[in-house]
Amino acid sequence: MKKLVIASIRRSAGKTSIAVGLAKALDKRVGYLKPLGDRLIYREKHLWDYDSALMGKIFSISAPPEEFTIGFHHSKLRYMYNQESLRKKLQQIAEQAGSGKDILLVEAGQDLTYGASVFLDSISLAEHLDCKLVLILSGSDDVIMDDILFLKKYMGIRAEKLLGIIINKVRDIEDFKASYLGSIQATGLEILGIIPYSEELTYFSARFLADSLGAKVIAGETGLNKIIENIFVGLVPVDQAIRDRAFKRENSLLITSGDRVDLVLAAMESDYSAIVLTNNISPPANIINNAGILKIPVLLVSSDSYKTARQIESLEPLLTEADGEKANLLQMLAKNNLNLSKIAGD
Incomplete structure (x- = not known):
């Protein structure tokens, strides 16, 4: 041998x-x-x-x-x-x-x-x-x-x-x-x-992201194998976000506070791979239901959007x-x- x-x-x-x-x-x-x-x-x-x-x-x-x-x-x-x-x-x-x-x-x-x-x-x-x-x-x-x-x-x-x-x-x-x-x-x-x-x-799945962040999956569990290639941090008004070319990239992840329902809806309409909601704020029930229907994983974390983005940026995309x-x-x-x-x- x-x-x-x-x-x-x-x-x-x-x-x-x-x-x-x-x-x-x-x-x-x-x-x-x-x-x-x-x-x-x-x-x-x-x-x-x-x-x-x-x-x-x-x-x-x-x-x-x-x-x-x-x-x-x-x-x-x-x-x-x-x-x-x-x-x-x-x-x-x-x-x-x-x-x-x-x-x-x-x-x-x-x-x-x-x-x-x-x-x-x-x-x-x-x-x-x-x-x-x-x-x-x-x-x-x-x-x-x-x-x-x-x-x-x-x-x-x-x-x-x-x-x-x-x-x-x-x-x-x-x-x-x-x-x-x-x-x-x-x-x-x-x-x-x-x-x-x-x-x-260098890409990773929503499942890997959820495990790495220790996030709670509150919707879209059937879509956890979706691949994430791009990241958009939602800190701006929704009209400004949707005009941003970066917002429209394929296989994207949205990071935003759970009370930014407007951004979450825009991301769902743009067929995002996954959404990370920060500050431990859950969206209304209809948002969760729609995410489940669309098979878009929604992950809930307690940290703010900036810290979460930095944490994700530092992740090593393990196999x-x-x-x-x-x-x-x-x-x-x-x-x-x-x-x-x-x-x-x-």
């Missing part, structure tokens, strides 16, 4: 998305681990890592998600394990997760150093499991080049441990290659692929088990842009 540690130098580089794309594109029996969880969720009286639960659902892994993760909190891990006992625990869960599989994907923590004090950083994972490391890099072109050159000059990752790098979310691949590919190749680092930026992967189209897109991106034979060791 082949084992790979999927890691990144910086946060939000796309490790889980690439793991999903890889697993689907390789057409092999895939196991998954995330030894140090960093996206804690509570479900069915158990603590799970969000990514572990997602991978288990997408790939129908029978083991419960808590078995994919050793722990979440550094202090608890330091109390429970020393370096040797943690190494044995890691090897034990890797053996279980990899049983009957062709390849085991081990997702590291949020960045390259996360978990170093509890021996679960990216490089330690590769050493404990005696496997290769795949590093994901993303960001602006300059950030990517800074990371690559810093990695080569100072990180000192042994060549036998680093399988190669994947450069993710590149907005103009041809321009990037023309400008930087020669410099990257001169470092001697193996380039496993360059994946283009995809706008579709969900209902995002079948996104998973298929990730598979296509992996097939078209990654050296799958090198990664799989074929």
Whole structure:
């Protein structure tokens, strides 16, 4: 069985998305681990890592998600394990997760150093499991080049441990290659692929939004799978809002106070994907009934419109088990842009 540690130098580089794309594109029996969880969720009286639960659902892994993760909190891990006992625990869960599989994907923590004090950083994972490391890099072109050159000059990752790098979310691949590919190749680092930026992967569903905000769904539950691409914050008079070109964009979300019935009606007439009502103010019953008929989710939150908009703006659009189209897109991106034979060791 082949084992790979999927890691990144910086946060939000796309490790889980690439793991999903890889697993689907390789057409092999895939196991998954995330030894140090960093996206804690509570479900069915158990603590799970969000990514572990997602991978288990997408790939129908029978083991419960808590078995994919050793722990979440550094202090608890330091109390429970020393370096040797943690190494044995890691090897034990890797053996279980990899049983009957062709390849085991081990997702590291949020960045390259996360978990170093509890021996679960990216490089330690590769050493404990005696496997290769795949590093994901993303960001602006300059950030990517800074990371690559810093990695080569100072990180000192042994060549036998680093399988190669994947450069993710590149907005103009041809321009990037023309400008930087020669410099990257001169470092001697193996380039496993360059994946283009995809706008579709930044969208999220009304259901994901409701869960992320902890919002109460007061209408339109049957429309929670609608996709949100644009956001309009309703702070202006309705006549001014409807003249605004931004108000008329497709697949939009309206954020406004629950007493702005005029704006809510205008959004419903414009077939908005969802509506977030702020200040914990519910609209009249006829508005709720009409939203239900139109299958437009109406979410109620206690914060004001400004704070809610800032909160939504900062959301990372995580993949969900209902995002079948996104998973298929990730598979296509992996097939078209990654050296799958090198990664799989074929």
